[in-house]
Amino acid sequence: ETGVTQTPRHLVMGMxxxxxxxxxxxxxxxxxxxxxxxxxxxxxxxxxYNFKEQxxxxxxxxxxxxxxxxxxxxxxxxxxxxxxxxxxxxxxxxQDVQRGYTFGSGTRLTVV
Amino acid sequence: xxxxxxxxxxxxxxxGAIVSLNCTYSNSAxxxxxxxxxxSRKGPELLMYTYSSGNKxxxxxxxxxxxxxxxxxxxxxxxxxxxxxxxxxxxxxxTGNTPLVFGKGTRLSVIA
Numbered sequence: 001e002t003g004v005t006q007t008p009r010h011l012v013m014g015m016x017x018x019x020x021x022x023x024x025x026x027x028x029x030x031x032x033x034x035x036x037x038x039x040x041x042x043x044x045x046x047x048x049y050n051f052k053e054q055x056x057x058x059x060x061x062x063x064x065x066x067x068x069x070x071x072x073x074x075x076x077x078x079x080x081x082x083x084x085x086x087x088x089x090x091x092x093x094x095q096d097v098q099r100g101y102t103f104g105s106g107t108r109l110t111v112v
Numbered sequence: 113x114x115x116x117x118x119x120x121x122x123x124x125x126x127x128g129a130i131v132s133l134n135c136t137y138s139n140s141a142x143x144x145x146x147x148x149x150x151x152s153r154k155g156p157e158l159l160m161y162t163y164s165s166g167n168k169x170x171x172x173x174x175x176x177x178x179x180x181x182x183x184x185x186x187x188x189x190x191x192x193x194x195x196x197x198x199x200x201x202x203x204x205x206x207t208g209n210t211p212l213v214f215g216k217g218t219r220l221s222v223i224a
Contacts, residue, residue: 002157033211040120043156043200043214056211090155100146101212103155 003027006091006104014112015081021107023074023091029102030095032074034066037088037106049074050096081111115139118201118215127224131188135201135215138182142213143206145177147186150198150217159199160186191222 004025013019025032034046048056049068063085065077074091088108092101118135125131133147143164148156160175162168168175174187184203188195200217204210 002155004155006155040216042116042216045211048211092155100158100161101156103148103157105153105155108153 002102002104004091004093004102004104006089006107008107009105010108010110012110012112013078013081015083017081018077018079020078021076021089021091021109023076023104025072025091025093025102027093027102028095029093030071031093032068032071033092033094033101034074034076035090035092035103037090043090047076078109081109083111085109086111115213116201116203116215119218120216122219122221124221124223125191127191127193127222129191129222131186131191131195131220131222133186133188133199133201133218133220135184135203136182137184137203137213139203139205139213140179140182141205142203144204145175145184146202146212147173147175148200148202148214150200152197156200193222193224196221 007022031050036044046060047066052068063080067075088106090106091104094101116137145162147160149159150156162175165177165179172189176185198217198219201215202212204212
């Protein structure tokens with residue numbers, strides 16, 4: 001365990017479903033992130049929360065909706081996804097945005 | 113030109129070989145440089161962290177930064193089958209709220 005826990009580990013959902021990914025960290029970090037990792041592409045930053053405030057949204061489609069209720073928890077709400085959204089979704093946390101990140105093991109999402 | 117360039121490989125070497133992994137970048141404001149290792153079905157884990165130019169050694173791993181050439185390297189001595197993974201470089205600026213920028217990752221296989 002890295003200190004960043006993601007659930008579920010695997011998720012299969014239909015295009016009309018609504019689901020949520022959960023991330024939890026108990027490292028006392030101030031910043032949390034959602035990344036998308038697809039085959040043969042760099043890690044794509046989706047959302048950044050710094051001290052619970054969203055500071056970055058990299059033109060992510062509105063079918064992805066983040067929520068950060070406190071500094072230890074981060075959610076990614078999913079609805080009406082497309083098959084091309086199938087990927088590994090990684091959560092990370094850090095003390096500040098310039099330093100090393102601690103990643104969770106990810107949620108492998110398949111949209112059918 | 114992409115901000116961070118990294119050859120995706122795959123790279124296959126015999127056990128005991130010296131491995132050299134590299135990244136080039138274009139943003140001269142980058143000051144923090146990191147290497148992450150990602151095993152299959154896991155999230156990336158921080159392997160090496162350096163600030164500005166120079167070398168850093170940790171066991172069999174050496175990280176080098178050449179800011180004049182905008183080039184960073186990770187050397188693995190006496191490579192082991194357990195080193196087989198994808199290695200991602202990452203970097204960030206010293207100030208501001210700009211998150212890490214990652215390379216695509218190089219897939220390494222060490223053959224026994």
